[in-house]
Amino acid sequence: MAAMKHPEASEFRLEKVLHALSDGVRLGIVRQLAAEGEASCGALDGGRPKSSVSHHFRVLREAGLVRTTTFGVTHMNSLRRAELDARFPGLLAAVLAAEGQG
């Protein structure tokens, strides 16, 4: 089951969100999730070892950016766009709009 720890929207902290997004690997993951809607961890690993990818997903989860649900043996991840936008209006949109510019 999806017994992973996800913060509630009221617990989101701006600094944590910004820190989660300030890493290239995680930013890439967030962009791909934004483009594809949802994906498994493995689909976004970019050739990195599992433990690294898992670490990054954890940071994203704990910041409130990503929700992970267990689906059989794979873990599906998706952006918590609505909740994020309710708490920090326009923030994620601005980050995603900066796409391609580094």
Added chain:
Amino acid sequence: MAAMKHPEASEFRLEKVLHALSDGVRLGIVRQLAAEGEASCGALDGGRPKSSVSHHFRVLREAGLVRTTTFGVTHMNSLRRAELDARFPGLLAAVLAAEGQG
């Protein structure tokens, strides 16, 4: 003179900007600058030692968030709002709008 190194708007990097904003001290500085227009380093030190404050201003400068100009013996800092908004539309506004929520 203001011989400090400031990146041009075309050199701004999203990750660097987000990292600069992901620290509580710097976020506080940015918010105060947004509220007051401009201020000297010392006016925003919050009781911290000079070297710490100077470090944070350097991070902000190098990310492109702040422009520092020397004015006699004091250094005046201001947000590079227009340039930032041109490069990352809505980003700074979203961060500042999240004010008071942590």
Added chain:
DNA sequence: GCCTTAGTTCCATCAATCTCGAACTATTGG
């Protein structure tokens, strides 16, 4: 039951970052 798959957790290592004191630099004032 046993093996595979998909991740997580644990651990160690290494690189960045934050903090702060001390020394240095530039500008103004006496």
Added chain:
DNA sequence: CCAATAGTTCGAGATTGATGGAACTAAGGC
């Protein structure tokens, strides 16, 4: 020229964060 002011730069210590290997866990398939 000497002192004071406002920051910067340097250097050390402590914390945080990234990376990746190895062992562990949960769910399905044979």
